[in-house]
Amino acid sequence: MSENSPDKLAIREVRLGATRAEGGTREVSYVIGGDRGLPFCGNDAGRRLVALEICDDPAIWPPVVRNYVGDLVNNPEDWAQAAERRYGADLVRLNFTSTKKRGFNAFADIASTTERVLEATTRPLIIEGSNDPQVDSEVFRRCGEAGEGERLLLGTAEADRYRSVAAAALAYGHLVIAQSPIDVNLAKQLNILLRETGVPEDRIVIDPYTGALGYGFEYSYSVMERIRLAAIAGDDDLAMPMISAPTDTLSIREVREAAPEEQDAMAVAWEFYTAYSAFVAGASVVCVRHPLTVERLKKVLEA
Amino acid sequence: MAMKALDIYKHLPKTNCKKCGYPTCLAFAMKLATGKADVEACPDLDPGAKALLGGVTRPPVRAVTIGAGERSVTIGEEFVLFRHEKTFYHPPGIMVEVSDTWTEVEVRSVVDEVRETVVHRVGQDLVLNGVAVRNESGSADRFAETVRLAGGGSSLPLVLISDDPTAFEAALAIAGQYRPLIHAATADNWEPLAALAKQYGSPLVVRAGTPADLAAITAKCAEAGVADLLIDPAPGSLQGYITVATEIRRSAIERTEPALGYPIYLDAGALGETDAAVATGILKYAGIIVTPRFSRASREAALTLRQNIYTDPQHPIQVTPGVYPINNPERDAPVLLTVNFSLTYFTIVGYLEASRMPCHLLIVDTEGLSVLTSVAGGKLTETMVADALKKFGVADLVDHRILIIPGYAAPLSGKIEDATGWKVMVGPRDAADLPEYLEKEWKT
Amino acid sequence: MPTVTFLPGYRKVSVPEGTSLLDAARAAGLAMNVVCGGQGKCGKCLVFVKTGSVSFDRDKFRKFFSDPEIARGACLACQTTVTGDVQVDVPEGSLIQEQKILVEIQGLEEIPLNPAVRKYEVYLSPPSLDDTTPDLTRLLEGVEGVGGPPPNRVYAPLGVLRYLPQVLRRSDWHVTATVALVPGGYRLSNVDDGDTTGRLYGAAVDLGTTTIVVYLWSLVDGRILSTASNYNRQISCGEDILSRVNFSRKGGLARLQQLAAESINEALKKAADAAGVDLEEIFEVMVAGNTVMTHLFLGIDPGYMIAEPYIPVVQRMLSTAARRVGIATHENTGIYTFPAVSNFIGGDVIADILATGMTEREEVTLLIDIGTNFEVVLGNRDWMLSCSGAAGPALEGGEVLFGMRANPGAIESVRIDPETLTPTYTTINGVAPRGICGSGLIDLLAELLRACVIDRTGGINLEIDHPRIRRGRYAPEFVVAWKEETPIGKDIVITENDIKNLVMSKAAIHGACMTLLDAAGLAPRDIERVCLTGAFGNYINKENAITVGLIPEVPLERVENIGNGAITGANIALVNRKRRKELDGLARRITYIELNADPSFMDRYTSSCFLPHTDLSLFPRVQQMLEACRLREGVGSRQG
Incomplete structure (x- = not known):
């Protein structure tokens, strides 16, 4: 394996969020990336962030999380605030699950929810918009505009629908999550497409898609390792930090069918093993859904 | 580093005789290059070429078996640093620890749990592999008694953890015929331990703080006649473990330090966060993971992670149409x-x-x-x-x-x-x- | 029975009710274009029912027709059944047309003439009571006396023995014996009156799935006398190999064998007539065909080759006599078929290898035979690797909206002005364009990429405001020729779906090349020669093939079109028996890599599903060129 000289970064630095001084309203901004070698090896400098996922329409959210957080699910800004202050998340990922509704057209709510969640939080914000080409362009425009200058991390760009996210990110100064289906080549291709559309390399975060533990997680694990190895070997098109969101983990049979008194323990164990392994594979940001998982991950990362 | 197919081909007879089971010498060379064939399969290879090719195609990490009988566990025999390069072959054995200061009831409950934990997933039964008995009482007799309580090695593989050669002698008198893993030979005590390991044919863990020290001790133990060795790099943190385990595995695979070509031993309990340490061991090259007792949720997740990581990426688990x-x-x-x-x-x-x-x-x-x-x-x-x-x-x-x-x-x-x-x-x-x-x- | 009349030729045929128009057309001797084998999938067998009664579900196949075509009564011949007397208009485009066929000669002067069949003129002493040697022994001893093989090694077929006594006596014991080297010995193929040593002929045959090419040689002086070509008439039983194997499995093997022999016979006759040679004077025929074609030609069941575990009946070189396979030359003519490496690397590829001369060289050659299926061989005189796969029909114009074979009217080369986006093109035979063939499609891909009309996945950038770039009925598209320029009354376009099909086809080929290179531990720069062959491979623009990432990037001068490698190889094996003898050994030492069993192939394929490739470091020249193009265009400067 040919590695870079020690003074060259293997992974590009990417700044998430913007403080007042940086043109936004966040109290902190984070720099991820900047790694030089393999994750957790030697003087590994990369910062690792734990994000708690919340949503604006909890209908499809895992019951175990709904039970645990109670009324918060009906109020994204309270939920976001609790994520930061009570659960200790480094940042929040806001999923606009409402856009999955058929005939969705409440675009004004997208803007206002974005504003309210930004208001309620002090740290950088990840927004997962729609994944329907029909509404993409308007959804991304609205949340992009509402968060102008905040260096939001906007998701998700895919190979056949990247232009709307890219346009919103370029117009309002945000970053893009580039998601590809568990394939190192497809990840690279999407980064090239984004670059050739004008998105600067330091505004792209790779999401190689994370399968649930026990349900194909090994594919995601290896693809993350391969992406990181390619970056170390000098591939500029893969030298971006990675985000991993094992979102299916809480929907698996083992968690769903666990005895009521064991549900939280089961959910947290499976999320923890998956999320931690994603960090070991090279992810810089890992998104989880159970608040207790956040706490356990933070403890390990800070040890 | 491994030789390329064409370089290997140059040393083969080029007769395409098919005696090796492959249609051409080049096809055989390609299999050798990826470690999927054994040089011995070619009957016409001269000894020089055989030695040369064998040296570059045999497993760079030695296979070691712990325990006897159907629950024995074989580890090592690995070829790569990252599973996508080929596959990881032998999943790490997970050993749950007990102390010889515990009551009989406490020891038995752990042993039963290890024996009975089975997770059925996609056609496989995932199990914990054995029990690690830690000599904390300072008494050789108590140690031996706890080893006996733990089944003496006849049903579940054992790890014997102590620094007292007399304690090992007592324990091995009970468990010695079942290939328990002896932990650990250090710079100070390797001689008596290597002698015991040789006497009982048991695998032995070598413990030291740096790869260089580890290599020095394994070389001496090997010379003393103990072939089945493990390496405990005694890490101080998770990051420290990943760093040193990666270095050890790389030296073995690149064959830069054959004295490091042994499976790695990880004491998960020593690193504080048990779940994180167990996961780390599974992900990063551990052959044996010794862990404190952990919850059912954690056990299932850990066994599942181990199954996932040790799935052959070239033969993914496929669902029957x-x-x-x-x-x-x-x-x-x-x-x-x-x-x-x-x-x-x-x-x-x-x-x-x-x-x-x-x-x-x-x-x-x-x-x-x-x-x-x-x-x-x-x-x-x-x-x-x-x-x-x-x-x-x-x-x-x-x-x-x-x-x-x-x-x-x-x-x-x-x-x-x-x-x-x-x-x-x-x-x-x-x-x-x-x-x-x-x-x-x-x-x- | 209803009568079907086919216009414009007024060919009539009576068929039972319920017969499909396609079968009726075949019965009338019309060769319809049925790329899909008559499954209603390709839409190429368009006909217009003028009057009369048929059954056809037009709504179901609506997508194949334009409004004016519907108004004229458009039907798909394969999906239309006859219910009464009917008159059908068959447009020219629905018939198989004369195709560009490769007939060329190259590089043979260095090969010594050393045929496996020879003629020996002998004057024998007549028998007497003192010399009662039998006729055959007498002849063979005479042959040995003028340099022929020992009598005990020569086998004499019964047919020859039956006329031997008459010939010997009629000629007053002055005859010419034709003796052929065959496996295990020699065969006395024929005995002529007097001296015929000046006339000994052999033929090399490229038995292609679509086309048959024949070269007629004088084996006396090693001259090529004539060449001829013909359609493989098996096409009427299925366009592609798979449909022919299926036809064979349904009891059609004998029919396919007969059609193969007839197709070869027709070509042989044309060549023989042109050279003033009698078919009876041809004593050797060397046939190069893929494994399935070879099986079918010999009447051997190919049915077990197409399903797991894919077993052919035979791979070695076979020889037989003409009469046993229905070849219209002398009945004892030796018919030789090339050996194969696998089902997929057949005799045609062995012939290609022979044609490249790569078995003689130290330098590493990459041979690529491109058609619907592709074969790739990498190696030199010491080692050889091969693989094969399906490129899909896109490169031959299939599954492409305006794709067509290399028939007259096919756009075969294209350039696009990067400023105005105006294409300039040439067509086969210079007539008005009817569609685009493979080489034109590759040019289009390269030119659209250079003009920044498509992104590197092949997606058309609809943000460019230009009349040629538009949202089509199925997908975004680029107009190559306005309908005013065409005789078909439609704009000829290339759609985003077409482009993506082409990208997948080229990715399969490039992925295969990389798989072989990686297996050998070599990089593209280690390739000293790339030889392209095959129906499509020969006409392709080499530079554009590299630009789109169809073949690995090597310096342009290292890429050669070797023409029809199969016929060249057959020629070599015909005129030189030493080379022929080496073929079995050559076939045995080629290592075949099964791409489907190689997990890394999928990886290479995916990384090649990009223009030219995900890893531009494999394409340094293309990278420079593309960067220059992007600079020239500026990002989004043409957006409106």
């Missing part, structure tokens, strides 16, 4: 098409089961490739769908003729309609959106 009933479907239930990529299948089944929506799931054989890749690679075609509908008698299961295909297979919708005569509905791309899609779109 067929039509699978989900939530007791009737004749009016929808028929959903997907591929036999295990991740896709399990994800979909997860969401469908959660939705309680009855349906038939039709799995076609795409050689374990995902929908996107199989559509792109021509491994999912309209003919296959038509054949599968016919072969699995789907038309006899339902009264309608509507097939819901994955969102990523949309380009095939017209062709599938033509080839099958079924009406095709294009479903969502994301399995998470399936329940809602079915709720809204499915009306017979």
